[in-house]
Amino acid sequence: MPKFTILLILLALVKIGLCHIFVTYKLYSGLIKFKILENMRELKNKPGGRNQSSSRLVNITPAIVNNQNDVEDFSECFAVEDLNLYYGTSNHALVDINISIRKKCVTSFIGASGCGKSSLLRCFNRLNDMIPECRVEGRITLHGTDINDPSIDAVALRSKVGMVFQKPNPFPKSIYDNIAFGPRLLAIKKKRILDEIVEKSLISAGLWKETKDRLQRNALELSGGQQQRLVIARAIALDPEVLLLDEPTSSLDPISTLTIEQLISELKKEFTIIIVTHNMQQAARVSDFTGFMHMGALVEMNSTDVIFTNPRERKTEDYVTGRYG
Numbered sequence: 001m002p003k004f005t006i007l008l009i010l011l012a013l014v015k016i017g018l019c020h021i022f023v024t025y026k027l028y029s030g031l032i033k034f035k036i037l038e039n040m041r042e043l044k045n046k047p048g049g050r051n052q053s054s055s056r057l058v059n060i061t062p063a064i065v066n067n068q069n070d071v072e073d074f075s076e077c078f079a080v081e082d083l084n085l086y087y088g089t090s091n092h093a094l095v096d097i098n099i100s101i102r103k104k105c106v107t108s109f110i111g112a113s114g115c116g117k118s119s120l121l122r123c124f125n126r127l128n129d130m131i132p133e134c135r136v137e138g139r140i141t142l143h144g145t146d147i148n149d150p151s152i153d154a155v156a157l158r159s160k161v162g163m164v165f166q167k168p169n170p171f172p173k174s175i176y177d178n179i180a181f182g183p184r185l186l187a188i189k190k191k192r193i194l195d196e197i198v199e200k201s202l203i204s205a206g207l208w209k210e211t212k213d214r215l216q217r218n219a220l221e222l223s224g225g226q227q228q229r230l231v232i233a234r235a236i237a238l239d240p241e242v243l244l245l246d247e248p249t250s251s252l253d254p255i256s257t258l259t260i261e262q263l264i265s266e267l268k269k270e271f272t273i274i275i276v277t278h279n280m281q282q283a284a285r286v287s288d289f290t291g292f293m294h295m296g297a298l299v300e301m302n303s304t305d306v307i308f309t310n311p312r313e314r315k316t317e318d319y320v321t322g323r324y325g
């Protein structure tokens with residue numbers, strides 16, 4: 001064989017060898033990078049990791065939360081520290097509440113009538129400011145910002161933290177005008193933009209299909225369940241981050257209740273939801289975390305599974321098993 005051909009073959013072999021080494025190196029470094037990312041993700045989610053709440057707040061493990069794969073979504077939304085609430089001088093309605101509310105999760109508060117659930121809910125959007133004899137002490141932060149700081153505009157806060165009440169309360173206006181009401185107050189005038197907001201909000205609230213052909217009809221013509229979804233859509237139109245639901249199904253029939261519960265599971269993909277309910281089965285069905293309240297105090301808060309199957313406190317066990325309440 002001529003020397004020149006041997007040389008060419010040798011050169012080709014060297015080239016193949018070099019390529020092989022290069023490809024192996026790339027694969028190996030990629031694998032290491034992937035492993036490092038995996039480890040970081042695990043560390044962040046471990047108790048005490050970066051995505052966990054501070055130790056003095058109620059410690060709950062986000063790993064149990066359903067359908068939550070994004071590490072970002074495990075972060076804290078509200079932190080409540082040493083919250084006390086008084087009506088006048090004699091009624092100490094909330095006593096030393098410390099809790100952490102997780103972003104894009106459903107947190108429910110259960111407890112007997114008069115234990116302070118609604119009072120607590122109203123603290124998250126400062127609705128108690130409207131009650132003259134009500135005094136709130138302690139600290140509530142939303143992503144680290146104290147919501148009771150004098151620099152915080154309560155009206156702006158309420159558009160970020162929307163609220164839905166026990167009884168649906170649509171305005172006596174058209175379906176369209178109910179949803180467009182908030183955005184119009186924010187000086188959104190263009191019909192095209194309002195149309196988009198109305199459609200998007202009604203879709204999110206699971207009401208678009210039922211109403212798209214009668215947007216100009218009076219909202220009071222809708223059924224109770226539809227009115228409650230309309231009110232949820234009205235809150236969504238303000239682009240909130242949190243939805244507070246105060247016994248949202250207590251005035252509804254079982255079918256409408258089920259529709260709202262299914263809607264809550266959909267809504268948590270986009271919003272953080274805090275719900276007050278006296279219906280334990282509802283809390284068990286819809287929420288990731290549950291807090292049990294008794295006479296103004298938070299007895300126990302944990303993942304919903306733990307609260308209903310293995311609560312720490314005797315009082316919680318008595319309540320969830322129906323021995324008390």
Ligand SMILES: Nc1ncnc2c1ncn2[C@@H]1O[C@H](COP(=O)(O)OP(=O)(O)O)[C@@H](O)[C@H]1O
Pocket residue numbers: 087091093111112113114115116117118119120131
């Ligand atoms: N606007 C108010 N003015 C005075 N007292 C109130 C007011 N709202 C609630 N309370 C009192 O605060 C306590 C807790 O009530 P509430 O938060 O409504 O409980 P729940 O929602 O668990 O039924 C009760 O004693 C109730 O009477």
Ligand SMILES: [Mg+2]
Pocket residue numbers: 117118119
């Ligand atoms: Mg209430």
